[in-house]
Amino acid sequence: MNIGRDKHINLEIQSAFATDTFHGLSQIPKSLPCKWFYDENGSRLFEAITKTPEYYLTRVETMLLLDLVSELIEFIPHMAAVIEPGSGSSIKTRILLESQPKLQRYVPIDISEEFLFEAARQLRHDFPALKIAPLVADFTAPMPALTLDAEVERMVFFPGSTIGNFTPEEAKQLLRNIHTMAGKHAWLLIGVDMTQDEDILLAAYNDVAGLTAQFNKNILVRANRELGADFDPTYFSHRAYFNKRERRVEMHLVSEKNQEVKIHRQAFYFEQGESIHTENCYKYSRVDFELFAHECGWRFEHVWTDQQESNFGIFLLKSM
Ligand code: SAH
Ligand code: AVI
Numbered sequence: 001m002n003i004g005r006d007k008h009i010n011l012e013i014q015s016a017f018a019t020d021t022f023h024g025l026s027q028i029p030k031s032l033p034c035k036w037f038y039d040e041n042g043s044r045l046f047e048a049i050t051k052t053p054e055y056y057l058t059r060v061e062t063m064l065l066l067d068l069v070s071e072l073i074e075f076i077p078h079m080a081a082v083i084e085p086g087s088g089s090s091i092k093t094r095i096l097l098e099s100q101p102k103l104q105r106y107v108p109i110d111i112s113e114e115f116l117f118e119a120a121r122q123l124r125h126d127f128p129a130l131k132i133a134p135l136v137a138d139f140t141a142p143m144p145a146l147t148l149d150a151e152v153e154r155m156v157f158f159p160g161s162t163i164g165n166f167t168p169e170e171a172k173q174l175l176r177n178i179h180t181m182a183g184k185h186a187w188l189l190i191g192v193d194m195t196q197d198e199d200i201l202l203a204a205y206n207d208v209a210g211l212t213a214q215f216n217k218n219i220l221v222r223a224n225r226e227l228g229a230d231f232d233p234t235y236f237s238h239r240a241y242f243n244k245r246e247r248r249v250e251m252h253l254v255s256e257k258n259q260e261v262k263i264h265r266q267a268f269y270f271e272q273g274e275s276i277h278t279e280n281c282y283k284y285s286r287v288d289f290e291l292f293a294h295e296c297g298w299r300f301e302h303v304w305t306d307q308q309e310s311n312f313g314i315f316l317l318k319s320m
Contacts, residue, residue, distance in 0.1 A: 010113050010136065018227050025268045025276070032219055034165050034251075034279035035111055035138065039222050043115035045215040047089055052211060054203040057161055060312040061191050062092055065159075068304045068314060069099035075301065075316060076187055081154040083107040083146065083182065085139040086162045090119045093157060097127055105131040107146070111138050140166075140174065143181040156182050161193035161312070164248075164282040168292070171282070175296035179319055186319045188298055192289050193281070194311040198242045205240035205249050205281070213238035216251055216278055229263040239275065251279040286313065293317050 017036050024032040038046070050058035073079075079100045084093055087108030097106060106123065110116040113136045120134040137143065148154060156178050163171050178188065195201060205212055216238045220231035236253040243250050255270035262268075284292070290300045298317035305313040 013111060013113070013136075013138075014226055016138070017222075021223055021227060021229075021263065022266065025263075029275065029277060030268075030270075031277040035140070036219050036222065037215060037279070038110075038112040038115070039218070039226075040112065040114045042215060042218045042222070043088060043112040045211060045218055047091075049207065049211045049215060052207040052209055054207045056195075056200065056204060056310045057191075057193055057312060058092070060306045060310050061159055061161075061314065062095070064304050064306060064312065064314050065092055065095045069095060071302075071304075072096075072189070072316070073100065076153060076155060078102050078153045079155050079187075080152045081105040081107065081146070081148055082157050083109065083154060084157045084159075085109045085143075085178065086158065086160065087116065087119065087134075088112070088160070089115070090123060092159050094123075094126075096157060097123075097130065103130060105133060105148075107133045107135060109135045109137050109139055109143070111136070139177070140170070142177055145181060146183070150183075153185070153187075154182060155187040155189055157189050159189075159191040159314070161191050161281070163190060164193055164284070165279060166282070167280065168282070172292065172296050175293060175298060179297040182319060184319055187301075188293075188315075188317040188319070190293075190315050190317065192313050192315060193283050194286060194289070194305075194313055195283055196247070196311065198244075200310060201242050201249050201283070202240070205251065206238075210238075212240065212251075216240075216253055219278060220253065223263065227263050229261060231261050232259075235259055236276075246280075247283050247285075249281040249283070250277060251281075252277055289313075289315065 020033050049055050080102055087110050090108055116134050120132050123132050217233040220233045223229040224231055235256045239252040239254050252275035254275045257272050259270050260267050297320050299320050301318050302316040303313050
């Protein structure tokens with residue numbers, strides 16, 4: 001394996017990627033965790049997806065945020081710290097940072113190290129009075145407790161409907177972990193996509209420009225570069241469809257022929273039509289999400305929803 005070949009690679013993250021890849025490709029059906037989409041290239045591809053006309057989630061959530069920040073200050077007048085798991089480019093977060101006069105500290109957390117540090121560098125430049133403390137971490141693992149004084153009013157910002165990328169059981173664990181990390185009296189502002197219209201969903205995950213396909217295949221490109229695999233991405237096709245029963249969009253990489261792929265010295269066989277399940281994007285109902293969050297220690301306070309283009313919602317919750 002080429003561990004350490006690329007000077008920018010974080011060895012701990014790369015070793016977890018290797019373990020998950022060997023494990024996921026040995027399963028029936030084959031699967032890979034979607035967190036491994038996000039190396040620097042994957043993060044850039046995700047940003048490009050957010051700008052496609054079909055991907056309503058970012059556009060709609062940004063509009064909602066622009067509208068809600070003046071109300072948010074009434075709920076949390078002394079917000080001093082914002083913590084964001086899966087912060088990516090932090091572009092949407094800028095709306096919050098600009099609107100909260102008492103804010104002192106922003107903690108972006110992401111697994112995509114270089115992208116995170118670049119976003120933090122730009123934020124430091126644009127918000128010189130704010131303490132920006134980026135953290136490279138996998139937020140599915142228990143997160144370290146925050147080193148904040150108990151009286152500091154803090155809000156966890158978890159936008160994008162990233163919560164939808166986890167099965168309900170995993171999502172509950174994540175909400176509990178966030179609760180433990182943030183402590184009592186914390187707030188959680190979380191974006192949740194509740195759109196069920198199949199046409200809108202299929203368009204969003206099958207954009208005409210093919211960026212979602214590239215994003216999906218990036219996991220193979222990354223395995224080639226970081227693990228010495230020999231995937232030929234041209235022999236895998238992107239597939240996204242709405243699984244109505246599970247209320248989730250599923251993304252797959254489908255093998256176009258019978259083929260063998262080697263990773264290091266281990267061979268993996270793919271039959272024509274066999275898929276690697278790479279991502280789920282669950283679409284909740286409002287009631288389900290509220291009950292769900294409540295079970296994890298978060299009390300419903302308010303929701304802002306889009307009524308025009310989709311059924312995206314931003315929930316404000318308070319820890320119990
Ligand atoms: N919050 C941004 C980005 C969403 S994309 C927005 O709303 O637009 C999802 C982000 O979560 C990516 O930046 C990805 O690198 C990060 N991510 C995904 N799984 C992660 C994990 N397990 N731990 C830490 N970061 C993760
Ligand atoms: C980050 N996450 C919420 C995106 C989503 O819509 O589930 C990732 C994505 N997958 C395909 N397009 C975008």
